[in-house]
Amino acid sequence: DIQMTQSPSSLSASVGDSGTITCRASQNIGNYLNWYQQKPGQAPKLLIYASSSLKSGVPSRFSGSGSGTDFTLTISSLQPEDFASYYCQQSYTSPWTFGQGTKVEIK
């Protein structure tokens, strides 16, 4: 199985700050990488697919980049509604696997 490792596990930031989460795959996965946001008590929501494509309706302050084994999710100016957990997921090969998650908290 492809292992996905996210860092940091938690991120403390203020409204208006930028935030960056990294995701590393245990092997080359090209750009087969998706990002999800999950708020407490809710299902995850797809934010970005194919490493850098923004899902329709997702604010443009979210962006993704990377290919191969190293990927990044950036939130350019954190808003109150962005404080949540974020997961990366590889779509290169089954079994589909997720990172362990990054919790973005208000400083």
Added chain:
Amino acid sequence: QVQLQESGPGLVKPSGTLSLTCAVSGGSITSSNWWSWVRQPPGKGLEWIGEIYHSGSTNYNPSLKSRVTISVDKSKNQFSLKLTSVTAADTAVYFCVRLKADYYGSETHFNFDSWGQGTPVTVSS
């Protein structure tokens, strides 16, 4: 917009069988998508369980394959999960999810684009 809704018992006894159903509305289960189950133990991350296509083709996570069966009922526009020989480690919120395929030239990219709200299942006597 497609909507998914899980249903099933919230409490299952150890060594028993967990059975859940996902009703799909706002779209047909015979569309060109795969239909998946993902679970999340309390306070932990996400684990893909398996998926089914409307033809009946399935793929399962090797870590659960010996205990999992996913089936589809096209007449009811729903699909189901059975997990046998459950233990406390199977306690989790179970989500049904659409696995959408996007095509870019010769590449096919999959993503979990529509999720049910999730249903908590506790394994306890």
